[in-house]
Amino acid sequence: MKQYNVGIIGATGMVGQRFATLLENHPWFNVKILAASPRSAGKTYKEAVGNRWAMKTEMPASMKDMIILNAADDVEKIASQVDFVFCAVDMKKDEIKKLEEDYAKHECPVISNNSAHRGTPDIPMIVPELNASHAEVIPFQRKRLGTKRGFISVKSNCSLQSYVPALFPLSEFGIKNALVCTYQAISGAGKTFETYPDILDNVIPFIGGEEEKSEQEPLKIFGHIENGVIVNSTTPNITAQCLRVPVSDGHMAAVFVSFDKKPSKEEILKIWGNFSGRAQELNLPNAPKQFLHYFEEDNMPQTKLQRDLEGGMAVSIGRLRADTQYDYKFVCLSHNTLRGAAGGAVLMAELLCAEGYMD
Numbered sequence: 001m002k003q004y005n006v007g008i009i010g011a012t013g014m015v016g017q018r019f020a021t022l023l024e025n026h027p028w029f030n031v032k033i034l035a036a037s038p039r040s041a042g043k044t045y046k047e048a049v050g051n052r053w054a055m056k057t058e059m060p061a062s063m064k065d066m067i068i069l070n071a072a073d074d075v076e077k078i079a080s081q082v083d084f085v086f087c088a089v090d091m092k093k094d095e096i097k098k099l100e101e102d103y104a105k106h107e108c109p110v111i112s113n114n115s116a117h118r119g120t121p122d123i124p125m126i127v128p129e130l131n132a133s134h135a136e137v138i139p140f141q142r143k144r145l146g147t148k149r150g151f152i153s154v155k156s157n158c159s160l161q162s163y164v165p166a167l168f169p170l171s172e173f174g175i176k177n178a179l180v181c182t183y184q185a186i187s188g189a190g191k192t193f194e195t196y197p198d199i200l201d202n203v204i205p206f207i208g209g210e211e212e213k214s215e216q217e218p219l220k221i222f223g224h225i226e227n228g229v230i231v232n233s234t235t236p237n238i239t240a241q242c243l244r245v246p247v248s249d250g251h252m253a254a255v256f257v258s259f260d261k262k263p264s265k266e267e268i269l270k271i272w273g274n275f276s277g278r279a280q281e282l283n284l285p286n287a288p289k290q291f292l293h294y295f296e297e298d299n300m301p302q303t304k305l306q307r308d309l310e311g312g313m314a315v316s317i318g319r320l321r322a323d324t325q326y327d328y329k330f331v332c333l334s335h336n337t338l339r340g341a342a343g344g345a346v347l348m349a350e351l352l353c354a355e356g357y358m359d
């Protein structure tokens with residue numbers, strides 16, 4: 001497979017650090033550039049991160065002494081040295097939109113973890129197992145941006161990364177209504193137990209903007225391409241409540257769902273068990289062998305036990321049973337900073353490379 005030089009924009013942050021560790025030994029991607037805010041620019045990666053390093057493994061030795069570039073001022077320099085960039089920055093929405101478009105317009109594709117462009121109709125939001133075909137909107141986006149190579153592709157919010165993969169394969173039954181309660185880890189807020197002592201022995205019933213994202217973003221993933229844009233699906237009708245719980249990593253969701261044509265429990269289990277997508281077909285380096293794992297035990301999946309399944313890239317499901325108000329209810333889990341953030345973005349980049357969008 002071809003080798004690609006890549007940059008990490010926002011390398012000093014929580015998601016950026018995760019990119020650094022995931023890309024350290026990647027078989028296709030070589031990290032050539034690290035960039036962040038003017039506060040970090042000019043320092044080595046080690047100096048710029050200081051005591052903010054939050055990964056369980058050491059900072060990659062190959063990156064420690066790399067000099068951080070200025071993400072906004074050095075666009076031209078960065079774009080000329082890499083094949084594409086990963087981007088996860090904490091900036092205002094308009095600034096992020098401009099930054100990402102600047103890279104794309106300099107013919108440098110952007111694989112983004114930011115939410116700014118998730119609503120832009122010609123920017124795909126790809127879960128490689130579910131809607132890989134949405135990449136076909138990229139030529140239309142390039143036309144709008146006036147680019148030959150440059151484009152933006154985004155990763156969805158981490159909250160929906162457990163239940164959308166469980167619901168999507170059941171589309172043939174017409175998913176009518178889904179009620180979702182999420183139990184989300186503190187790393188999703190960029191926190192650890194050390195930096196967030198208020199969460200110990202506590203549950204916080206509000207995560208700003210999360211419920212809207214959990215309800216709306218799935219509709220883009222369930223959508224289809226028409227006239228060069230992604231048209232959001234009008235179903236399923238999703239209502240969500242998102243809670244922050246005292247867990248380091250791993251977002252769990254309790255789901256209630258009703259269908260137009262109610263499948264049997266056996267049909268659902270068979271579909272989940274057999275489900276695979278383009279990521280498995282292409283045998284992408286970070287693709288889990290089995291995307292959806294169903295656990296028969298009543299007390300599974302558990303956050304601590306299953307979040308790291310298949311390198312944190314698989315989704316765990318359990319407790320599928322009939323409900324008195326909806327057709328079924330079940331519980332599902334995914335690792336929020338791996339599959340739900342940087343890992344999902346790396347897999348999306350692998351898909352886009354394998355499909356020829358980075359050539």
Ligand SMILES: NC(=O)c1ccc[n+]([C@@H]2O[C@H](COP(=O)([O-])OP(=O)(O)OC[C@H]3O[C@@H](n4cnc5c(N)ncnc54)[C@H](OP(=O)(O)O)[C@@H]3O)[C@@H](O)[C@H]2O)c1
Pocket residue numbers: 009010011012013014015016035036037038039040041071072088089090091112113114115155156157158159188189190340341342
């Ligand atoms: N599902 C997902 O995909 C997912 C999950 C979690 C987070 N996110 C998103 O990822 C992004 C980063 O989250 P995080 O938790 O990693 O945040 P974080 O830990 O606060 O890191 C923010 C990063 O942005 C950089 N930055 C801040 N201001 C900048 C500027 N003016 N110019 C250039 N870079 C700047 C910071 O650089 P300095 O260190 O130099 O300040 C740092 O590298 C956010 O948009 C967040 O919403 C997505």
